[in-house]
Every structure is written in structure tokens, then in C-alpha cells.
Amino acid sequence: MEPVPIVDSYVLTRPIFRDHRGAFSEAYSAAKSGARGEPNRSWKQVSISESVANVIRGIHVSKYGKFTSCLSGSLDDYVVDLREESPSYLQWFCLSMTADNGKQLYIPPGCGHAFLAGEKGCTILYLQEGTFDPPNETDVTLDDPVINIRWRVPEGVIPIISEKDKKAPKLVDLRPHLPISQFRKRVLIIGASGQVGNALTEEFSGYSCIGTFNTKQNNPCLMQCDMFELARMPSAAQLLLNSVLPDVVCICSAMTWVEGCEDDAIRAHAINSTAPGLIAAAAKELGAKVVYYSTDYVFDGTAGGPYTETDKTCPLNVYGKSKLEGEQRVLDAAPDALVLRTTGVYGPDKQSKNFICQLIKATTTGTTMKIPNDQFGCPTYNKDIAKATRLLFEAGAAGLFNVVGPDLYDRHAFALEAASILGLDAESFLAVSAEEMKLKANRPLKAGLDITKLSETLPNFKMRTLKDALADWAPEVNANTEATRSAASKKVWYAAQMFETATERCIQYSSVSITQAYQSADFAIVGGRKIREWSE
Numbered sequence: 001m002e003p004v005p006i007v008d009s010y011v012l013t014r015p016i017f018r019d020h021r022g023a024f025s026e027a028y029s030a031a032k033s034g035a036r037g038e039p040n041r042s043w044k045q046v047s048i049s050e051s052v053a054n055v056i057r058g059i060h061v062s063k064y065g066k067f068t069s070c071l072s073g074s075l076d077d078y079v080v081d082l083r084e085e086s087p088s089y090l091q092w093f094c095l096s097m098t099a100d101n102g103k104q105l106y107i108p109p110g111c112g113h114a115f116l117a118g119e120k121g122c123t124i125l126y127l128q129e130g131t132f133d134p135p136n137e138t139d140v141t142l143d144d145p146v147i148n149i150r151w152r153v154p155e156g157v158i159p160i161i162s163e164k165d166k167k168a169p170k171l172v173d174l175r176p177h178l179p180i181s182q183f184r185k186r187v188l189i190i191g192a193s194g195q196v197g198n199a200l201t202e203e204f205s206g207y208s209c210i211g212t213f214n215t216k217q218n219n220p221c222l223m224q225c226d227m228f229e230l231a232r233m234p235s236a237a238q239l240l241l242n243s244v245l246p247d248v249v250c251i252c253s254a255m256t257w258v259e260g261c262e263d264d265a266i267r268a269h270a271i272n273s274t275a276p277g278l279i280a281a282a283a284k285e286l287g288a289k290v291v292y293y294s295t296d297y298v299f300d301g302t303a304g305g306p307y308t309e310t311d312k313t314c315p316l317n318v319y320g321k322s323k324l325e326g327e328q329r330v331l332d333a334a335p336d337a338l339v340l341r342t343t344g345v346y347g348p349d350k351q352s353k354n355f356i357c358q359l360i361k362a363t364t365t366g367t368t369m370k371i372p373n374d375q376f377g378c379p380t381y382n383k384d385i386a387k388a389t390r391l392l393f394e395a396g397a398a399g400l401f402n403v404v405g406p407d408l409y410d411r412h413a414f415a416l417e418a419a420s421i422l423g424l425d426a427e428s429f430l431a432v433s434a435e436e437m438k439l440k441a442n443r444p445l446k447a448g449l450d451i452t453k454l455s456e457t458l459p460n461f462k463m464r465t466l467k468d469a470l471a472d473w474a475p476e477v478n479a480n481t482e483a484t485r486s487a488a489s490k491k492v493w494y495a496a497q498m499f500e501t502a503t504e505r506c507i508q509y510s511s512v513s514i515t516q517a518y519q520s521a522d523f524a525i526v527g528g529r530k531i532r533e534w535s536e
């Protein structure tokens with residue numbers, strides 16, 4: 001069962017047994033549904049619908065669930081969430097179905113259903129949890145601006161639509177209290193559970209946003225997308241893009257763990273270069289704009305930053321090399337893409353991974369944190385990256401742009417400034433040289449980026465200074481820190497248990513340092529029991 005970004009909806013692929021006589025497959029089996037991860041259904045009606053090429057039917061909303069299978073030809077099958085209480089309200093998803101691919105789509109009660117028959121038409125089998133009930137069936141117009149389904153009708157073809165469907169009302173006419181009424185473009189955010197992806201989801205709230213996650217699904221509407229897998233299966237990028245049909249794709253998912261990249265260059269290149277290149281190619285085919293996020297680690301720091309977009313690159317480590325290659329692959333596949341270089345990103349982060357989150361963690365747990373004082377960069381507020389992205393997209397900009405905060409800080413000064421604004425105790429910050437950090441990957445010491453081009457392109461927009469950005473973020477940080485402090489004694493005890501677990505991990509995986517193990521440990525073993533971090 002593949003979950004889709006519509007809550008309660010799912011896709012199944014039924015096995016098709018073929019031999020010299022033809023083929024056999026089960027459209028549904030009560031005996032196997034459990035093993036397939038599918039809830040047991042009691043079907044009340046079985047319907048067959050045949051359509052010639054380029055017929056569009058829908059958007060039809062029933063009070064019962066439906067399960068579609070393609071028996072001949074092909075179609076783009078759509079599920080649209082029209083349940084006002086649903087977290088995926090107004091979201092839609094498209095499944096490309098053929099008689100051969102065995103795909104099946106469950107449309108939950110209250111969701112809209114529509115499809116476009118392919119070039120040879122299609123025959124569909126519907127299993128329905130209820131019987132046809134005209135007074136309780138609702139129709140919504142196929143070109144509703146708020147839903148904004150993207151129909152892949154071949155150029156020059158006028159789709160065939162029933163008179164009933166042509167007269168269907170707009171959603172806003174059925175629901176005058178609709179939260180939005182304007183036409184919405186569609187944004188696909190790859191890596192929406194990360195700190196940039198999350199900020200993008202908020203910034204693009206006037207758009208129809210759909211996001212992916214890899215390991216942390218912090219929102220039930222996110223779709224799973226593993227960039228490493230995607231890099232190995234070139235058709236996966238097309239499948240993803242064809243199911244979302246976006247107007248713009250933001251690629252913020254990346255392998256950003258610089259030390260880890262050094263250890264696994266193949267993985268780093270797959271995630272940071274190959275996968276973005278494939279996504280950009282699939283996006284270009286659909287006519288969608290691509291935004292790729294890169295880094296100031298594409299420079300070596302010897303000439304000294306802040307660097308401009310035209311300065312010569314020379315990455316010192318695997319991470320920087322993989323991102324530079326990613327930039328090139330994206331621009332080769334989609335020359336009108338936006339490539340945004342950034343660095344030192346901080347701000348609200350559900351995964352609490354960024355530098356400031358680490359400072360907060362260190363001060364609340366009393367852990368000494370070594371911070372280099374000879375490595376310079378430009379701290380960047382994630383909300384500003386998101387805003388710059390939207391404005392650049394709306395301005396029709398293309399090519400390379402530096403998108404960073406306006407100040408140049410060394411890491412230790414950055415930590416001290418953040419501590420003073422956020423009221424953190426900076427005692428646990430220990431200033432060291434980058435060399436003393438004894439890290440595997442070389443880093444540019446004097447990097448940072450120049451944002452003249454961004455300021456000239458968006459004259460009314462300003463990237464915030466660290467001071468202004470932290471003033472914006474501080475109320476949220478302080479509320480969280482207060483909650484953390486109020487459980488302080490329990491946490492100190494818990495931190496000790498975490499430390500023990502981390503130590504064990506270090507022994508188990510000798511390549512992992514204690515700091516890494518501690519930071520990545522999201523549980524502790526207490527008295528033989530596994531306990532989630534801070535949750536008990």
C-alpha cells in the first residue's frame with residue numbers, strides 16, 4: 001500500500017498473473033486485504049465505466065468510498081480532498097493508471113473523484129462502499145480555480161465532457177465560507193519536513209503546496225520521497241512529478257551532514273546531484289519551474305568572501321563538490337531554474353537540528369560546545385530564504401542567486417550574538433580554531449556570500465540581520481526554552497541516560513563520535529526500556 005498525500009486515500013498495485021492465455025488478477029480480496037495493509041471493505045456496488053480518448057469525468061463527490069482499477073487503456077485518475085475537517089483539505093493527487101501497471105486508487109468518502117481518459121480511452125472498474133444516490137452526490141466544476149487540477153490534455157485537443165459536468169458549480173458557490181477563493185498555483189516542496197522546506201510551506205500558503213519527507217513525517221499530508229532511491233531509479237522522478245503536476249518544484253532535500261558526506265561520497269552525490277538533476281529534467285518536461293538550494297561551500301575561502309555569483313568555485317569537501325555538481329545538473333536539465341546559494345541557516349526547525357537549536361540544547365543540558373572562531377559565514381534566517389524564493393519565482397527570475405543574511409560572522413561570534421539576544425548562558429561555548437575541531441572535511445574559512453544581485457532584483461525585499469531575525473523568532477524560542485527549563489531536573493537525569501545510550505552506540509559503531517551519537521540519539525535505554533527523548 002502506498003500512502004498518498006490525501007489522508008485515508010491510498011494506492012495499491014495488484015499483482016497481474018500473465019500466461020499465454022492472457023492474464024488474471026484480483027481487484028479485491030477480503031482475505032488478502034490485511035496483508036496488503038488495506039482496511040477490510042464491504043463493497044455495495046460494482047460499476048464499469050468506459051470512456052473514449054480525452055474524456056474527462058468529474059469532479060464527483062460521494063458519501064461513500066470508491067476503489068478504481070483500470071481494465072483497458074489508460075487514464076490520469078484524481079482524488080481531491082473536499083472534507084473540510086481534513087488536514088489535506090483542498091489537496092489533490094493524480095495517479096497514472098494503465099491496464100498493465102495494476103495500480104488501484106482508493107477515494108475516501110467525501111473526497112472528489114475525476115479522471116482524464118488517455119489516448120486510447122479507458123475502461124474502469126469501480127468498487128463502491130455505497131450505492132449510487134443522486135440527491136447526495138455533489139459535483140464541482142473541473143476547472144475550479146481553488147482546486148486547480150492540472151489536466152494533461154494533449155495540445156490542441158478539446159476534452160469531451162458531459163453537459164452535467166460542464167454545468168457543475170465552483171466550490172466557492174457551494175461553500176461561500178471557503179478559506180481561499182483565488183486561483184492557486186501548485187508548489188511541490190521536496191524535503192518539506194526540513195527547516196527550509198517547512199518555511200517554504202508557510203511562505204507559499206496562498207499556493208496549493210504539496211511536500212515530501214524522507215524519514216520524519218511531521219505532517220500527515222507529506223508524501224515519502226527518498227532521494228537516494230530516486231537517484232537509482234530514474235523513472236521515480238517522473239512518477240513523482242506526474243502525480244503532483246506542480247507549477248514549481250523546490251528541491252531542499254539534501255545530505256547536509258558535511259562529515260557524513262566525506263564518509264559516503266556516493267550517497268552524497270546521489271542525493272545532492274543525481275536526484276536533483278533527474279527531478280529538474282522531469283520538471284522541465286512538465287513545464288514546471290525548478291528551485292535548487294546550494295551552499296557557500298562551493299568556494300574554498302582562500303580569496304576571502306563574501307563571494308558573488310560570478311566568482312570562481314573550488315569546493316574543498318565532498319559536500320561542496322556534490323552541491324556544485326547538483327547546481328550544474330539542475331541548470332543543464334532546466335536552464336531557467338533558480339539556484340539559490342545559502343549558508344548558516346537557522347530559524348524555526350521542527351527537527352531542532354540547526355546551529356541555534358544546538359546552542360539551545362547545549363545550554364539547557366550544560367554540555368560544552370566547541371565552536372570555531374576562525375570560520376566565517378553569513379547566518380541566514382530560513383523564513384527569509386522562503387520569502388526570497390517566492391518573490392524570485394513571482395518575478396520570473398532565473399539562474400544563480402546568493403540568498404543569505406547581510407552580516408558576516410565567525411561561528412563563535414554568531415553563537416555569542418544569538419545567546420545574548422535569546423538570553424542563553426554562553427558559558428558552555430568554547431571558542432576553538434577550525435583545526436582544533438579535528439573534523440574530517442575541510443571547510444572554507446573565509447566564505448560568506450554577497451547579496452547585491454538579490455537586492456538589485458528584489459529592491460523592496462531585505463534579508464534580515466541576525467538581530468532582526470532573532471527578534472522575530474525569539475518569542476517562539478523563549479516559549480520552548482521555558483518549557484524545557486520547567487522540566488529541567490528531569491531532563492538532566494534524562495540527559496545522563498541519553499549519554500549512556502550514546503556511549504553504547506559509539507562502542508557499537510566505532511566510526512560515530514560521541515557528539516554525533518548524542519545528537520542523533522532520539523531515545524535512551526533506561527532499565528532495559530527504550531524511552532523517547534524528553535517525552536517521558
Ligand SMILES: Cc1cn([C@H]2C[C@H](O)[C@@H](COP(=O)(O)OP(=O)(O)O[C@H]3O[C@@H](C)C(=O)[C@@H](O)[C@H]3O)O2)c(=O)[nH]c1=O
Nearest residue numbers: 047049057058059060062066113114115131132162164
Ligand atoms: C454513477 C452512476 C451513473 N448511473 C447512470 C446515470 C446516468 O444516466 C449515466 C451516466 O452517469 P454520469 O454521467 O453521472 O456518469 P459519470 O460521469 O461517469 O459518473 C462517475 O464519475 C466518476 C468521476 C465517479 O467518481 C463515479 O462515482 C461517477 O460519479 O449512468 C447509474 O445508473 N449508476 C451510477 O452509479
